[in-house]
Amino acid sequence: MQEVYTRFGSEIAKGLKRSTQAQANTKCWPTYVQDLPTGDEMGKYLALDLGGTNFRVLLVTLKGHHDASVDSQIYAVPKDLMVGPxxxxFDHIAECLAKFVAKHDMRNAYLPLGFTFSFPCEQVGLKEAMLTRWTKGFDCAGVEGEDVGRLLHEAIQRRDDVEIDVVGILNDTTGTLMSCAHRNPDCRVGVIVGTGCNACYVEHVDNVELMDPAYKRKQKQVIINIEWGAFGESGQLDFVRTEHDRKIDEKSINRSEQLFEKxxxxxxxxxxxxxxxxxxxxQNVIFKLSSKRQEYADILRNNVDIFETKHMSEIEDDTFPEFANTRRIVKQLFGLEKAAVEDCQKLKYICECVARRAGTLVAIGVSGLINRISDRRVVVGIDGSVYRYHPKFDAYIRETMHKLVKSDKEFDIMLSEDGSGRGAALVAAVASKTK
Incomplete structure (x- = not known):
């Protein structure tokens, strides 16, 4: 833990310096989001949240007094569009935006939009973000190296049936931080542990060499998008990676990349x-008494992704000696009517090892960020399906943080309520106010 912590810290330092940023795995992009919400924001704002196989369009009504109401709809991204032009x-997204606006009878309104785009981007302004690489199964031609804000703006213009102004682009970690800061002014770190894994934090502008000096005069702080999923690409994690990690990497579409995320x-x-x-x-250490053990191994070997991450959450939620979830999942996988208690315990142990290690690694990163921040009290906003639904993930994170966060610091973790949606609207609100 200490060694990973030290290596992570030196990566962050590298990512913030102009001279070493090119060699850093964690790119530490400035987001150009410099104003945190006060809780007094008012008005109606659109938010668009694209980060996986679905995207959401939201209408967020900010009511002041830290209050907001959200109306949203989920739209699918068809498989062919994930790897097509x-x-x-972007035409598909613009079409869904137009439908949403029509449904809410707001065709004639001026609508500022915050766009949560949860892929690695280099921000060059609040509403200009260049996609550096696709992740999470996307591989659309003609987007890498381009400004995704401009691509969305052009798609909306092509339709010419709604007046939507893209005023801010952010990723889901920034959205999480903004959403939590709207409810708790001590929030300084935003983390996502879902399909992907990333974090952002509030840094003093003097430490951010990559930022345009004109912005440094306005405010003394800026949210930094770390892109920590890429940590380890220069070998820093090799001493803790296992043969299983290497297999996953070899079979992925982005080999040798995003090793921390993996x-x-x-x-x-x-x-x-x-x-x-x-x-x-x-190795005959689980389901030892079953004559079909070889058959089970073949089922697992021949069906990549048959064991879902949600199964881990359900299994770790199980109680001894019933193991109701574990037995249901084993039956689903292998057709085995009633798994033995001992096998259920072993399967639960495997799940726990994998989840605990993930929680420990996330906590190492978060601790490093808290120790960088000058505030004595720091709240960490976390969102994402793994954190939200795994029954022990929060405990695994806190256990490690108690060992690594400096003793003169106070910290807490809060679950983000709809971070990437509400947070995008808050970025739009703050941007509109500044404008």
């Missing part, structure tokens, strides 16, 4: 359990 993807995020945790379980079956 970028223009088609040890911590929902896209990979279930797959890690599957690989460990295959090995346990081959």
């Amino acid at each position: 970028g223009v088609d993807l 040890m911590t995020s929902g896209m990979y945790l279930g797959e890690l359990v599957r690989l460990v379980l295959v090995q346990a079956l081959e």
Whole structure:
């Protein structure tokens, strides 16, 4: 833990300096979000949240007094659009935006929009963000290296049926931080542990060499998007990576990239359990008494992603000796009517090892950020399906943080309520106010 902590800290320092940023895995992009919400924001704002196989459009009504109401709709991104031309993807998004606006009878209103785009981007302003690489199964041509704000703006213009102004682009970690800061002014760190894994934090502008000096005169702080999923790409994590981690990386569409994310995020945790379980079956240490052990190993070996990350959460939620969830999942996987208690315990142990390691790694990163921040009290806003639904993930994180956060600091963790949606609207609200 100490060694990973030290290596993580030196990566952050590298990412913030102009001279070493190119070599840093954690790019530490300035987001150009400098004003945190006060809680007094008012008005109606649109938010668009794209970060996976679905995206959401939200109408957020900010009512002052830290209060907001949210009306949202989820739209699917068809598989072919995830790997087709970028223009088609943005046209699809613009079409869904127009439908949403029409449904809420706001065709004639001027609508500022905050766009949560949860892929690695280099921000060059609040509403200009260049996609550096696709992740999470997306690979649309003609988008990498381009300004996604401009691509969305052009798609909206092509339709010419709604007046939507893209006023801010952010990723889901910034949205989480903004959303939590709206409710708790001590929030200084935003973390996502869901399909992907990333974090952001509030840094003093003097430490951010990559930022345009004109912005440094306005405010003394800025949110930094770390892109910590890429930590480890220069070998810093090799001493803790296992053969299972290497297998996952070899089979992924982004080999040798996002190595920290591959040890911590929902896209990979279930797959890690599957690989460990295959090995346990081959070495005859689980389901020892079953004559079909070889058959079970074949099922797991031949069906990538058959063991879902949500299964881990359900299994770790189980109680001894019933193991109701574990037995249901084993039956689903192998057709085994009633798994033995001992096998249920072993499967739960495998899940716990994978989840605890992920929680520990996330906590190492968060502790490093808290110790960088000058405030004595720091609240960490966290969102994402793994954190939200895994029954022990919060406990795993806190356990490590208590060991690593400096003793003169006070910290707390809060679950973000709809971070990437409400947070995007808050960025839009703050941007409109500044404008």
